[in-house]
Amino acid sequence: MGLTILPLGGYQEVGKNCTAVIIDDEIVLLDMGLHLEGFISVQEEIDEFTVPSTEQLLTAKAIPDLSFVDLSKVCAIIASHAHLDHIGAIPFLADRIKAPIHATAFTGNIIRRLCEDKKIDLHNKLTIHDSNSTFKVGKHIEAEFIHITHSIPQTVVIVLHTPYGKIVFAIDYKLDNTPVLGSITNEKRLRELKNADVLFLDSLYAGIDAENSEMYARTMLEENFQTYNRKGKALVVTTFASHTARLKSIMELGRKIGREVIFIGRSMAKYCDAAKDENIFDFSNVEFIRFGSKVRRFFKKINKQNRDKYLFVVTGHQGEHNAMLSKMIDLKWFQFEKDDVVVFSSFVIPTDTCVMSRAILEEKLHQHEVTVIKDIHVSGHAYYKDHIKMLEMIKPKMVVPIHAELDKMEKMKDTCASYGEVHILENGKTWTYK
Ligand SMILES: [Zn+2]
Structure with missing residues (x-):
């Protein structure tokens, strides 16, 4: 006892x-x-x-x-x-x-x-x-x-x-x-x-x-969205699918710079659907593209004329092989071009595997001459x-x-x-x- x-x-x-x-x-x-x-x-x-x-x-x-x-x-x-x-x-x-x-x-x-x-x-x-x-x-x-x-x-x-x-x-x-x-x-x-x-x-x-208020992360996002809202260039943000507050900021700030916000992938949808079910936040106004075949079809429609119309929100900030950002690059689902922008709204998790996977991912983005913005995040x-x-x-x-x-x-x-x-x-x- x-x-x-x-x-x-x-x-x-x-x-x-x-x-x-x-x-x-x-x-x-x-x-x-x-x-x-x-x-x-x-x-x-x-x-x-x-x-x-x-x-x-x-x-x-x-x-x-x-x-x-x-x-x-x-x-x-x-x-x-x-x-x-x-x-x-x-x-x-x-x-x-x-x-x-x-x-x-x-x-x-x-x-x-x-x-x-x-x-x-x-x-x-x-x-x-x-x-x-x-x-x-x-x-x-x-x-x-x-x-x-x-x-x-x-x-x-x-x-x-x-x-x-x-x-x-x-x-x-x-x-x-x-x-x-x-x-x-x-x-x-x-x-x-x-x-x-x-x-x-x-x-x-x-x-x-260190600073860890979520409002501070929102302020950093806003500054970077305004700086890197480049004409004719794609803007991609990668963060945690489970971070509802961060996704709310990304959605609101993406609209503020005049881009249509698209959440891509099944895990983004999973946590956002749960937030809606439980009356925490309603992402109904965001377009979700959940499945691989639809994602591929959507990205095929992105061209020189419309690539600055959207803000793509995806998983994969640690360089995980099965996550959306890696699929966009490795499987050539999305054709990255010079001066497109990828914002990492996360820190690299300090384990050997994550550090290595993330370094490989960033190197691939650099090969496409993509601008990489890192650590737009608070813990x-x-x-x-x-x-x-x-x-x-x-x-x-x-x-x-x-x-x-x-x-x-x-x-x-x-x-x-x-x-x-x-x-x-x-x-x-x-x-x-x-
Ligand atoms: Zn936790």
């Missing part, structure tokens, strides 16, 4: 986030994410339409290893937000568990769509909760969702109210007072959690400070100022850094030194504190 934490992913790596919280004889699983590099490597070995087996994904370390968990005791799976490194493993693992999945409406919508994409039946009951609400998940356990800003709609801090105290999971977040879409963080409720027992804290940018993750503010609000007794490699979590010790005891956890190793 007591309270034990069993980290399953996201404690020595960025990705496959999953934490088991064992409270007496019940277990709550928080998030069930993919390690994206591992997942992409498996998917590229087969093909983009074949569903990989759970065994293939485990071998590639692309999904959390649940063999450490007594799955018969799991009473709830709770999702913090709809990024794939937090919910992407649900279609592959949830059927092993006879417990409901709890999520906000947007996150639940994306979970359903991920299952449909893979033609996987989701047998678990999907229970939807408001962003600021509390609900029972076990005999003596309540979970609470608190709205917080990130880079995807309806992200929440998860609080577990247990007989052994309050555990706060600030998993992926930033504190953005100008989020462009959606409301600001519910700081009032976070302050009420003062003196919580444990705070799990997003540590991706431990010790670093969705907390920097130093957000870490300090969160620590000030919660004033936890203990802090567990998460969502980072070991060296960053060690850095978090310095940031947290004057707040609570810092505990560095490892995947597969339990931590019992009560």
